[in-house]
Amino acid sequence: MLAATPEDRSGGDDTNCSSKLTAGFKDSHLPGRDTGSEDNVTNYTGIEPCLSTKRDKGEKGERGPQGKHGKEGPIGIQGPMGLKGDRGQAGIPGDSYKQHYSAFSVGRKKGLHSSDYYQTLVFDTTFVNLHGHFNMFKGKFYCYIPGIYYFNLNIHTWNFKETYLHIMKNDQDMVICYAQPSDRSIMQSQSIMLELQENDEVWVRLYKRERENAVYSDDVDIYVTFNGYLIKPNLD
Structure with a gap:
């Protein structure tokens, strides 16, 4: 073979x-x-078949177009925490912050009859007088911090006598606290918010007309109070 x-x-x-x-x-x-x-x-002569002929490798073809994006896969497991970063630079220094307060609460133990057409209501008892902004001798609050303030007046009427008062800003009457003469005495109250500038004055004035004007109080209890405090300072 x-x-x-x-x-x-x-x-x-x-x-x-x-x-x-x-x-x-x-x-x-x-x-x-x-x-x-x-x-x-x-006489048969066997022949093993020839193997395939090896060809030379051809040139690389051009890259085909990119296929479409597949569906988004599930979210993977969270990786380990990284190392702590370096400390950042210090920021620009800010403006200094200063808190502003102003408040007072005063009372009167003695009753008062108006002896003149216009009379300032003064007080003899101090509950709160922060920084001394309320002048007890003059019966006036002086504004040292411009801003918005709240004021409240409480009085007790006198039997058969008229009660007629105003909360004043400088020389302007802002609101009235009034009660007609009656055989029954009652508590009356008035309040207001005012925007004040530095050196403004807030006080209580009695107003006398043809009838006697009075507020009641005694040495045992305090029936007359005047209060005020700063709500929002004007920092502009």
Whole structure:
């Protein structure tokens, strides 16, 4: 039998492979295909088939178009915490902040009858007088911190006498606290918010008309109070 050489197994020229295949079958008959004597089988020359011829690698083709985005996958597990970063730079210094307060609460133990057409209501008891902004001798609050203030006046009327007072800002009457003469004495109250500038004055004035004007109090209890405090300072 004709055996294939190593060149035949490793692949070579197509012509050599074809010629060796032809040589193997020359003057021979394939078994089972030809009729004749057993010599036909005996004279068969077997040839191992040639392996495929190895081709050279071609050039790389152009990149194809990008495909569509796929569906978004599930969120992954949170990773470990990173290292602590460096300390940042100090910021620009801000404006200094100063809190502003102003408040007072005063009372009067003695009753008062108006002896003149205009009379300032003065007080003899101090509950609160922050920074001394309320002048007890003059009965006036002096504004040292411009802003919005709240004021409240409480008085007790006198039987059969008229009660007629104003909360004043400088020389202007702002609100009235009034009660007609009656056989019953009652508590009256008035309040207001005012925007004040520095050196403004707030005080209580009694006003006398043809009838006697009075407020009631005694040495045991305090019936007359005047209060005020700063709500919002004007820092502009």
